[in-house]
């Protein structure tokens with residue numbers, strides 16, 4: 266059994282232990298009504314798993330939203346607030362967010378604002394939500410293509426990380442979560458990063474431990490800096506350019522949208538290159554990181570004419586201050602440097618580096 270992880274004001278429980286703790290939590294809090302927020306995919310694949318692990322007399326109203334990043338909007342929140350209201354939710358209601366990062370981000374925000382705040386519980390069902398999105402208290406929605414522009418920091422009552430939820434997850438969604446796990450190694454722990462050099466050498470039991478360790482890396486950072494005054498910015502490695510790329514692909518009609526982790530994988534290559542150019546990050550380690558990331562994430566075509574509009578999205582990054590774009594770069598693996606300014610010509614050249622790398626299968 267994996268031991269629980271103690272966070273700021275709540276705990277993360279693993280697998281079967283999580284459902285036992287949820288049962289106690291419900292008895293203790295005695296909510297007047299229980300609602301489960303889900304999307305069409307998790308309603309089909311994960312609600313049956315969840316219900317199968319709860320007592321036979323457990324009842325809840327299911328609220329389903331449309332799946333995918335384009336639905337992580339204030340309009341979807343309005344619909345959920347409306348349904349909660351129509352179904353008679355009150356301040357003692359409990360919202361269980363059962364889904365990937367869109368459901369846990371949006372559901373956390375809906376719960377934090379409905380009647381000025383009701384209890385919520387996170388049951389992440391994607392790898393990305395399990396190791397990253399549902400941990401640490403960032404909740405919110407996008408503003409058009411701009412990522413997570415509206416939200417609050419607020420934590421769930423408890424979080425269940427049940428790795429059996431991942432059994433039905435498509436391979437591209439598993440890869441998307443892997444990007445955040447790679448990030449946790451790069452910003453904090455060389456040994457953790459090394460575990461991903463050869464994924465074929467790992468089995469399902471290793472995955473449970475890697476997920477637990479990933480959550481621990483993130484949680485250690487969040488505990489020290491819950492409101493992102495400094496250290497927590499390291500969790501944004503790969504996200505300055507990664508979010509800009511994700512936003513650009515979200516709104517470009519001729520482009521297929523990228524999953525969050527797919528965009529962050531590109532962002533990590535670009536930002537490691539910038540680290541080598543501005544912070545003496547070792548060139549041989551840059552080459553290794555690029556090779557490993559590209560072995561998991563096939564090259565994405567970024568044309569010359571895409572680069573300027575991508576860079577223009579950087580002005581919306583939440584780490585910006587006083588009109589400056591602040592990058593999180595690395596001196597080495599496990600040695601983040603916050604608030605680095607990077608000249609525009611280097612930004613453009615970082616894309617040439619990415620585009621010049623050999624294609625992987």
Ligand SMILES: O=C(O)C(=O)C[C@@H](O)[C@H](O)[C@H](O)COP(=O)(O)O
Nearest residue numbers: 397401403412413497500501504583
């Ligand atoms: O929890 C954090 O802090 C992070 O930055 C983790 C990121 O991986 C995550 O994607 C987060 O939602 C992005 O945060 P944002 O503040 O850049 O929207």
